[in-house]
Amino acid sequence: MALSSRLGQKIMFLWWTLSPASLLAVGNLLQKIGLSQADRISHGQGLKKLVAKVLQSWHWWLGIALSAVATILYYGALAQFNMSLVQPMMALNPVLTALGGWLFLKEYLDKRTALAIIFTVMGIGFSSALQNEQAGYENPLNLGIFVALVLGLMAFLRFKVQTFELRKALIGGLGFGLSSVLIKSLSEYLKNPDIVVSALISNWAFMLKAFLYVLTYLLGFAYTQMGMTKGRALFIVPLSAALGMLIPSLAGIIAYNEPAGIAKVFALAMVTLGSLLFVRSEHVKT
Secondary structure: OOHHHHHHHHHHHHHHHHHHHHHHHHHHHHHHHHHHHHHHHHHOOOOOHHHHHOOOHHHHHHHHHHHHHHHHHHHHHHOOOOOHHHHHHHHOOHHHHHHHHHOOOOOOOOHHHHHHHHHHHHHHHHHHOOOOOOOOOOOOOHHHHHHHHHHHHHHHHHHHOOHHHHHHHHHHHHHHHHHHHHHHHHHHHOOOOOOOOHHHHHHHHHHHHHHHHHHHHHHHHHHHHHHHHHHOOOHHHHHHHHHHHHHHHHHHHHHOOOOHHHHHHHHHHHHHHHHHHHHOOOOOOO
């Protein structure tokens, strides 16, 4: 019975984590196709024309829809499992995005990318084996300090990084990563079966976290979308995904007191290294 229960938990963990990662990859590719087509058609005609063409693209809308479904599933995984376990599994997103960029968008794929896939898959394998670890718990002070530091880093990068692709990918990744940390914290309030909506609205900590979640998610979305209008999927997606994975993983250990054994550190290192190996030197300047 115990073995059957553990197997069931393992299957649920894999479903809740690999499903959103796969959907995000497909969504990324479709958005990239739509954005690239819109940029070619509206080249030199201004931002308003570009936005109009993007909104007319069914590729972009379908990509957005798939990404929305993936995000809901991803948030469900965050609510049930430790962040430092969920995040490495999401690294399947850049793996599939890179393969899709090579197959369908004719983007370059070489031995370095193959090595990146190997490292990432190794990290995913190690992370999936750690699924039964003890659940973490939130440390409000550490969480507040962590959020403030990441927001400060985003502001610094906005004004100090000049290259187009790099700035968009870094801020986009940090925004998505921090929004995941905040939604994890918000989900703790909603787990209470006796929760009252009016009590949440009057709770300043809840409302502040909700505001920061919306802000960081919108920043992550806006910067990655802007980056993919002129940048490459093989640069924007892997780098932003690496940060989007690393930020919640660190927050899980620092702000949620999640276990940080050697196996987990190894899994995070493999996934981070693999994600970074996908990244190519930027070529689009402001």
